[in-house]
Amino acid sequence: MTTPASAPAPAPGAAPPRRWRWWPDSLFGRLLLVLTAGLVLAQLLGAAINVAERDQLLNRGYGLAAAQRIADVVDLLDGLPETERARVVQVFRQPPLVLSLQPQASIAADAALDRRGLMFAARLRMALGDPRAVRVMAWAPPLDEAAEYARRAAPDERWMIGRGEMRGEMRGEMRGDMREERRARRGLGAGPVWRTEVQLRDGRWARFDAALPAQDERLPWRLAASLGVLLLATLLLGWWAVRSLVRPLHRLAGAAQALGENLRQPPLPETGPREVRQAAQAFNTMQRRLAEQVDERTRLLAALSHDLKTPLTRMRLRAELLDDEAARERFEADLREMEAMVAETLDFLRGLGGHEVRAPVDVNALLARLQADQQAMGREVQVLGQAVAPLPAVASLLRRALGNLVDNAVLYGGRATVRVDDDGHSLLLRVQDEGPGIPPADLERVFEPFVRLEASRNRATGGTGLGLGIARNITQVLGGTLTLHNRPEGGLEARLALPRLPG
Structure with a gap:
């Protein structure tokens, strides 16, 4: 006995299906539609009552x-x-x-x-x-x-x-x-x-x-004109009132969306009706507390980083006193790995800044320098395509994200190819390698902190498992998206999409 397949669940963030196609999706449209329908119904009822009274008066005097x-x-x-x-x-x-x-x-x-x-x-x-x-x-x-x-x-x-x-x-x-x-x-x-x-x-x-004069059973044009003028005036007033009520919600939604990119954005104006002021006050309080928590965490991690340097330095000095050359090299490699792990972990938990002022970045020059640095280390990196104009961004963050993606492509695929697609509205950077790729189930999991697939858990290509997570955090700070895709011809492709901000 087979059971019917259940309906697929909607994707996160997707709009729920609407039962009626004519029902607006926005709050502004719904309020305006309800107000318009109520006004039209009231006007029609009023006109019917007036016409009925007129007919009654005409019948009485007929x-x-x-x-x-x-x-x-x-x-x-x-x-x-x-x-x-x-x-x-x-x-x-x-x-x-x-x-x-x-x-x-x-x-x-x-x-x-x-x-x-x-x-x-x-x-x-x-x-x-x-x-x-x-x-x-x-x-x-x-x-x-x-x-x-x-x-x-x-x-x-x-x-x-x-x-x-x-x-x-x-x-x-x-x-x-x-x-x-x-x-x-x-x-x-x-x-x-x-x-x-x-x-x-x-x-x-x-x-x-x-x-006897015939009774005019048509709707008096003066009544129809007065009802039309009243309806039009009321609709215009209702449109202005509904728009004024919905505008703070749009500001709140925009501020909530930008909160993930910048905790230091200006607070919302606490003006308008009481409910709007309360919502703005609650949002500003939440933003302030989040910023305070991030600052407190940053201070704690900075103190922890400072405290870890002392025992690591002592361990490095003691490692140099070892007589066994092979043991000393293994010990120093472990220390270097620990220092790298601590540094990258602190960068990841700090949120990678995001407070820097954005400025036009010459993407072509940045990619050329990145390619030269990689080639100086004996790595094969190729850049195809050019950006049509500078990109408003933070140069240090963008270089860090691209460096992590190129490092990942070179370490696991042997060589990296960076393709640049720029249509004037958004910049798409595709970092491709020729490696074995990633199972589809792990394409999102590799962005999580300290996640390393079995094939990468070795000294040669290991790492901390934070490079892709840091690159995605930087992309989100810059307002873009980072996704991974397996190429049909083999290898992995990282797609870094960055929008160009207006002006």
Whole structure:
């Protein structure tokens, strides 16, 4: 029975997989997205509430003016003789309110009405104020009259009717009233026409063909514009606020990354909100304590180095008094190995400085001098390629790292080849040898202090096992990386990559 293979663990420092592709990876993006989504949702809810209130107000006032107008005309007709009624009919013979007198009703009592028709009928009965017979139906005027109804059905028409005096004022027909003309062109007046029949006190029926202005169900552009301006202003303010809050985190991350390269960097400014000040204070305290611990360790190791020199000197003097030449040579070799081990151990534990001021280093001249020194010792070292410009670095540290890599290549591979690749943005130095290489499992382990592989544990090529560790420490101090790779054609390649700092 086989078990399913487990998912590979993410590499150290790698970003965790995101469940949603649209979810931003940065804190700034996430805060801005949440803020934007909340603002958009709030604006949409507010717009929906405003539109609902507007529709409710429009429904409450739907047909109210026309119903009151019909009620006034009915009240006027009830108190006029037949001759005066003819004059009233002559006045109301053009849209949007057309009046005619009928001997009997032509609308069925049970005529079906939609929601707006029921609303208009209710408004009319309320305006009449008495339980007289009222019948309402939707009516489609002839094509030649429909345009007149649409043009004259202005929302702000006013009718003032009094007993013995009738006067109609229709603002839609006033000269120069461009607003009503624009409304008519947009179709705002092309509303429904309701045929209403109201029974008068003498039994006759007054028929009214009333054109009501259409309700504009579109979102008011002023509301949409105000919501857009408010949303834009709030987003800009939110972007500035989120950016101000996230900027200290970027400074903290940069300082934490640079802490491994330089413990003496300037402290973070302890300004901003309380939480930011507390984080900056904690980081500065940690940096100060780390620097104090390193200084204390350096002083302790310097004292230990001074104390070790005295017994080593005494042992060297006693070794010279030995009569056995072979024993004296072996004893002196052990002393030299002990002195080298103490010196390299102290250099490794001190962190190799890192406080020196960086300056432009002529890499080509440095490699030429290193090659000459190696050739003077009878070693075969070849340099291929050139750097295009000086590299901002510490010359002594860079020479020490390259010297350790070249020594390692010559001792274990017989000869060394240094290849220089420079693209103007970063400098890559590849130190190659022709040795047996290193097992893949040990490519990282050899950087640990005092680690020596079995093939190197002899007097001829031994060493302390600190050369590669010191070279990697120097590389990290200079802001670069050092890795080892087995060459396909045989041998080992050490890749020293150093970035060029801006400016």
